[in-house]
Amino acid sequence: MCAFEKKEKYNVAIAGVTGAVGETFLNILAERNFPINKLKPLASARSAGKKITYQGKEYEVEELGHDSFEDVDIALFSAGGGRSLEFAPSAAKAGAVVIDNSSAYRMDDDVPLVVPEVNPDDAFKHKGIIANPNCTTIIMVVALKPLYDFSKIERVVVSSYQSASGAGAQGMYELEEQAKAWAKGEKLNVENFQYQLLFNVIPHVDKFMENGYTKEEMKMYNETKKIIGDNNVLVSATCVRVPVLTAHSESIFVETKDKISVEKAKELFSNAKGLQVMDNPEKNEYPIPLLAAGKDDCYVGRIREDISCENALSFWVCGDQLRKGAALNAIQIAELLIK
């Protein structure tokens, strides 16, 4: 169990503060009025010296180093897996609790993997590092958990529609620049994705593994088991990048042990934290990424009894992967600790 000293205000470091998630960390800390004593914005040498603003006050970004964490209570990391592996142990050793947004520690037995709506108690089992799950996984498990609590889940088949900013601020920028170039009849620049993303979809998020799945797809398989705490929950994912700026969408088929009616599913979803039911097809009301972007909650709709299987539901979820899929979830973990 963690020995986390309760204070009135906390010293908070943000590693990777200049990235898409880093920026969202700042917005959400301010929105939620997180009790910050001292803010320490950190980034790689390339970004050190840059200025960021938090609650009207300007801060200079410092270079992330092994000695960055003296007096830090909470270190929010979103600087890539390599930097987490290198610097998170130093932060933990200096006495900070690291909440790490990378995949580096997620499957480590000593590191809890936490979605506050799903497994809040796990947060308190940390040994200095808590992992924030993969964004696509977080958005899915927020919806799966209320179903799981009603009836065990046997299998999930999910296809994702992942936005450009899932690949960082530069991914979103590339998509915007492609649209501008296309409108002017100019050549489209392709750097962050394997192919042009504008007017295209790409079934390739993160690296390919030996079994033909991508790392992103295997994260959904492995992390879901760990977060829900049941190795019998099997997830087959196909992860696809789509030309959307922010917010991921997922088409989810879930086979349950017992039958769950649509009415029951809506009731379970409605009572779940972090989830909004948006399901009035006759009024064209269902989740879309344009509406989910910038929101804290995930949205679920298109809920129907599956037509191919007796005990199964199909539904559609959208969530802002920079917020609930990353920064918000990490800050909610921090809020659990200081509560």
Added chain:
Amino acid sequence: MCAFEKKEKYNVAIAGVTGAVGETFLNILAERNFPINKLKPLASARSAGKKITYQGKEYEVEELGHDSFEDVDIALFSAGGGRSLEFAPSAAKAGAVVIDNSSAYRMDDDVPLVVPEVNPDDAFKHKGIIANPNCTTIIMVVALKPLYDFSKIERVVVSSYQSASGAGAQGMYELEEQAKAWAKGEKLNVENFQYQLLFNVIPHVDKFMENGYTKEEMKMYNETKKIIGDNNVLVSATCVRVPVLTAHSESIFVETKDKISVEKAKELFSNAKGLQVMDNPEKNEYPIPLLAAGKDDCYVGRIREDISCENALSFWVCGDQLRKGAALNAIQIAELLIK
């Protein structure tokens, strides 16, 4: 059985010649050098009088009417279900064989529903009208059939990524105009889709049904059974519009009676007509809509043994829904008849 008189050349009418599929009919008839004696371009009153060009010759579009089909051998219809219901019987009565691209007759017991690679023999059972299946269904069954022939299929879970031109030429135009308006910082016009399609995805194609599925999703359920000729093939679909101009993509999970290895699946796909295997992940080779657009074949990749189920495969298919999903398939049916 049809009594179709073989000739050297045929009189061919195209109803709906000014639409997205109509234009593709003209391109494909020319590409394949279809033996045309007399071409009769037809459309609604609104488009009558317009000029179209076929193989360098200009034609004036005539208004579609009950008396349009005298001397016509083959009538290709893509003018919407209402016009098919109104005029296809007149065409058949006048002696033409109608190949109808709308959904009007697809589930009619007297009307064969044909994908030439899957159930060519059904084409000859017509009574004047042959139905061309739904575009998303065609692209899927071309890939399912070789698997089905090896091992019966028990269940399919499919999520689609459908392009704007699936809603007609005006859908594609709307997406293009949205991109141009966005680049100029102007207001985006939304008419053909429920919401802005640029930088968005919309889980809503065709109308909603009582059971929560859309008509498009139910077409995939019902038409697949009829085309494959097996009511035990159950398809659960989620159909989603994505900001792609042309070519539909589909993430397909298929549970089979017997196990099919990845190697076997690749062999079966490779030997199938109308299908190209594109599956070298290590070289970033997998189907994408940008590459499938304008092609006759459908492309299959991301083939893997499903991780959630013993006898199941997951894969990804792309196909040009104006070509194989509509005009090409209809013309291939005509080619079966005249062969």
